[in-house]
Amino acid sequence: MTFELTATDKDTNARAGIISTDHGDIHTPIFMPVGTVGSVKGVFHRDLKEEVQAEIILGNTYHLYLRPGTAILEQAGGLHKFSAWDRPILTDSGGFQVFSLAENRKLKAEGCEFRSHIDGSKHFFTPENVMDIQRSIGADIIMAFDECPPGTAEYGYAEKSLKLTQQWLERCVKRFDETEGKYGYTQALFPIVQGCVYRDLRLKAAEHVASLNREGNAIGGLAVGEPTEQMYEMVELVNTVLPTDKPRYLMGVGTPVNILESIARGVDMFDCVMPTRNGRNGMLFTSEGIINIRNQKWANDFSPIDPNGSCYTDHCYSKAYLRHLFISGEMLGPQIASMHNLGFYLWLVREARVKITEGTFGSWKNAMVLKLAQRL
């Protein structure tokens, strides 16, 4: 995997670049649709490629390990072949599940014991076996196994947690470097900066991560309950330390506005369940603002879902019809909404890329931020 910086904005820290992987190029800034169990929920690969124009998608180590399991994935020849997705894939390590499935796990220095959310069975994740599992899944970019503490964590806990994450990171790197890809193409390991909302911890974590000199770096533990302004502050701070010649990935973020603000602070890669999950639940992100398509007021609005949208669904279907689908519990509704939202997110980052290249990102971003946060 390589990264080439192709443009830098004059007014902000925004950058444009190209990540090259064995499964193709990724133009940054980029949004990566989340496909936890090997499926971007409700969206066909063909639409993901041709309409949404997704260049890379996510998978999740914890979920894929439980189902279908590494044996099946290895027999299939890795997740790309298994799922018939031939573009790049990034897998999260299961670190987020240490956070989101907190009731079902026990943290230890050695690793993390999980109770499967499916059948209650016990599983033990360590930095080493998480690297091995991600080798079996075969993602182009794999993530270090970390602990993601809640945004409200107190300093003492945050400090302790960071120490654990850093120890785990060393072990991840060691294991990763001792092993190699199983399917004939290369993989890259991204370390993750933790440290909650504490400046000194974040700086320390960023310096540690930078010193490892990996092919890309991630910022984790944000958008997990802390105020948005603190998130921006942390992103800005961490990016003063993370190398400029490596892609920076802000994990799990976020709203369209979060993404624009973070691009302005030097982030290159994003992922979030928001466009798909909120889409399934009737929330549309459009070029004019946010729509709750279930609201009564759209019942007789026969205008297209998003007249400026880049997907065929945006022009093909009306708001009134999409509302009808949601109200009627038709599965086509969530599918259309998911595709629309993903299409919008990808349009947004492509547009950001153009503006960065043209040198007009700053003013464009400010105008967009005002528009996109509006509730229609």
Next chain:
RNA sequence: GGGGGGAUACCAAAGUGGCCAACUGGGGCAGACUGUAAAUCUGCUGUCGUACGACUUCGGAGGUUCGAAUCCUCCUCCCCCCA
């Protein structure tokens, strides 16, 4: 013609003297969702009020009672069985 059963809020359906403005579903309305245990979850759903509360309701009209959706009388309508 005879006998029996029923009528409760938008729909269905509990409730059969006070704890009932009325269980529960559905529907409707609104909200939440950030490295996905989520096609999920939450709230509201008689009127007025932010709320404490006030007012009007259980087919209709009377009545009994301190008190009625619940008991009595009459009326209207619906369903079932027999002829």
